[in-house]
Amino acid sequence: MSPLSDNLDLLTPEFAMAGLAFLVFALDLFLPEGRKNLLAFVSMAGLAVLIVLSLVMLWDEDKSLYDGLLAVDSFSLFFKVFFMGLGIAIILTSMDFVENRLKHQGEFYGLLLFSILGMNVMAQSRELLTAYIALELLSFSLYVMVSYTKNSDKTNESALKYILVGAVSSAILLYGVSMVYSTLGVTKFDEIAEGLAIVSDVSPALWVGVGLILVGMMFKVSAVPFHMWAPDVYEGAPYPVTAYLAIGSKAAAFALILRLASEGFVPATERWEQWQVVFAVLAAATMLLGNLVALGQKNLKRLLAYSSVGHVGFILAGVTALSANSDLASNGVMFYLVGYSVTNLVVFAALISFFNMTGREMMSDLGGLADHQPFLAACLGMGLFSLAGLPIFVGFTMKFYLFTAVADQGYLWLAGLAIFSSLIGLYYYLNVIRYIYIEPALTGENGEDLLEEYPALTKRPSFTLITVLGTGSAAMIWLGVYPKPLIDAIESASRAIVF
């Protein structure tokens, strides 16, 4: 067993990230109002440097830190780079919004960096308490970010709900951890697997503990029946934070679930085969309910909240199909996470751009968008097509890959249900596209023209948003047509946790 601080240098990116966050907080004190935009650029530049640093330093690394609490392997490297890239994209997406609609800009970016740090540690942790702390770092940053527009009643309500429900779920998670520890005496994932494999007698405390840990995780990804906070919080949070909730925090939670399941549950083959059906039922309920309820939504943020619940159902189906002798399912889940994030980023960037111009967020407000904002409309349309899972976009490829993996593990009914749910999803995504392209422009409450009311609608979206939209759309098509390079990377990442 190696000394605890032997290879501490492998954590350099994490230390640097914390330093970057503090740097942003400190700079904020000295920058005059109106120059705060610089903070965004500092954060992005820092993240870009960190991406390069991580790639150079940790390439092909496969080490364990702190006696096995943290793993520095290709899996965590993949997610680290992914999260930090996502961070850059989120900053680009939120710059306009933050500048025009939020106070305390420096703190916004600083908190964002802290939450990314939390996500990075989540992808690396292979021990329950470490994972819990990382999760809380992410959650606390998010609690603050969700309540950022603190003068709005709606925001306050949703932030309060988020904290309350989040606190309950944290309590449940911790309780679960303590029960597992009390029965097995260990908290490391691989030791849990060993414990599960050899325990022969059924101790209710152990199963309840595992169940409670699952509940805590399911809350984070908003799986049914722990999803109810999602629509309210999505609706009340500032738009970029909604995007971040839908993309970043979900991806991080799934990175953790993927490692926990692959290292902690799957190796105990017999137990895992008994539990798979639990995940399957959760997945089925989540995908069905999310997609069904989305049918009746009129607010775009709520719609996307339920749509994300539906997608979580699909990803959970992938988690169900994890197996000790095939990496197809974990590849599928990771591919889905990347594809879903890219697609959702495009959709949110387009909607944020529209919101910046008008301050509106109902579906019917999008009427006639294609006439005065063709580029925005096209990107939004492509993003929605991709979410619906239509080819040539990544939405098709990722669903195809994931559902194939699910069917391959013998869960044909689940794959069938997933396809059926996608079909329901198609309806409401196309409904939004109908507004964009077919429905006439909405007139205001007093019959005035939307264009007169919002002259910004005739102007171009800002450069930062165009960057996100352009690269995001290109990536969507690229990954939809030629996903092989990404899948190669994913395969090497999942080899770190599966075999």
Place this chain on the structure above:
Amino acid sequence: MEWAWLIPVFSFASALLIVVFGRSLPSKGAFLSILAIALGFAGFWVVLISWMGADTTTSGCFTSENTHLLTCDYERTWFNAGAVGDVGSVSINWGILIDPLTIAVLGLVTFVALMVQIYSLAYMKGDTRFGWYFAIHSLFAAAMLTLVLADNFLLLYVAWELVGICSYLLIGFWHERSSAREAAKKAFIVTRIGDVGLLVGILLIWREVGTFSMLDAFEAVRTGAMSEGVTTVAALLLFLGAMGKSAQMPFHVWLPDAMEGPTPVSALIHAATMVIAGVYLVARAFPLFEAYDADALMVVSVVGLVTAFVAATIALVATDLKRILAYSTISHLGLMMLSLGAFGVTAAVFHMMAHGFSKALLFLGAGSVLHSTEFQETGEMGGLRKVMPITAILFSIGALSLGGIPILAGFWSKDEILIAVNEHHNVAFIVLTLFTAMLSALYMGRAMFLVFFGPLKEQNEHAHESPLPMTLPMLLLGILALGFGLISFNWPGNYGGFGTFIYFLHPHEFHFEIWLGAVSIVLAVASFIAAYLFYVKRSISLDTVRSNFAGILNVVENKYYFDEVYQWTIDRVVLVLSRLIAFFDRAIVNDIIVNGPADVTRKFGIALRLHVTGHVYSYILAMAIGSVGLALFVWWRVA
């Protein structure tokens, strides 16, 4: 050569850029399109030169068992369906195949497309959808180039369909006119019928061989892994696709109507893109056709011969200038197919190129005439050589070339076809082929004399020569129509003539059958003289000829009633049937089976929405119930 895939990519990129940014670019992005295809043309030279410098040690290159020529294949995995190496997993590749056939057609496509695009700059000037026109033009060229470069049937099929959709868009370019809409639909639907055959053929090959790769398929045929019956059926199915695209009887009806598009589009479709795809396909898949007893080739020959002959007779009586040219294209496509059927792959490709240059020239010439006089009917023209001399000279070169007058390109290629037919088929074939060649000279002479010779009509006195961007491409094409035949000789040095360049199993050293050549020269010259006597001197009365053959003439002038028969079938059989099905679809499928569950689902979703109450305590209650439920569920699974 590995980088040859860039050739279509240039044009794809330009199409995309024009569509997205066209409105804000100078000249609406037309220059991008021309630049892209010019790069493609440059790419053709690079490929040609590096192919000539390559040998079997070059990466990806080997000597093909079928052509005995250096062939280079570069492929990459596109995606794998299923785990790699698993039984039943499919690996889908995209790749390029470079051999002399590819290179020859690459040259033809890039050059003609370049000429046509430059020409279009002037021809389409002022059109409201100028940018869109060039975007589609680029896409069209890109699709055709992909088709030519593809090394597997799947990619070929994708490009094939893309060519189809582009032709649809271009033929219907002036979609304000109902005739253009109809023509576009007709072209699309008729060729689609053939495409079904192509798709089934490709899937059949895939079922037998397990990959879409052409080389694997040829290998399977050569080693006998693919049985005789399957090979013949697959070849015939591929040929069905080729018949649709290359407008062979009875699918030829779309091509004459395709002239509803802008005239440069016709030049492109007739010379370089759409219609030669079919001929290319048969030439490319030739190992399938000639395998075993080459039964499939007999079908190809007969279809080709009938098409060539019938279309030539219609061309003789058509009065619309573009229509004459269209039927002439069909006839010459028939000749190419006939040549393929007679093992004359080299001759067919040679004729494809000679015809391509000449026909592009003729269509651009016709466009020049229409641009200036605004008439399409030959009856309204005459004597135009006095007002537009350059067009007149160049058009005549094209006409003489296609008519088969010696030293022009068309003469040499026609001669090659005659030799191939003479060697492999019986007397009836050669007689009919010669007769068709004679008709070809006759209608070409007729078109040339009616339009440019004789007295100038008063209504056309204001007509003028076209501007330089239109005449320059014509001039370049004219030079090729004049001199292209020279590449068929074996020049001193290493070059063994075009015959050894394509060289498909049966090497065709350039040779010249004295009697065949003599007969064809005599027939061609005599036909042009006859045309001169008929249409310029009018020393032989047309009316007496007409009255003598009134019965036949009536049938021919009505284009053998093909359109009428099709129309009747569609009206009386297809539409009646489809109305029945439509009723079933509306009442039962739509209202009950589709809308029924959809309505239920929607209402269910709207009702379920109410479970999110907005109260935190109910959320936490749900979580508590969920947690207990989950824990119990886990326990139940284990206990």
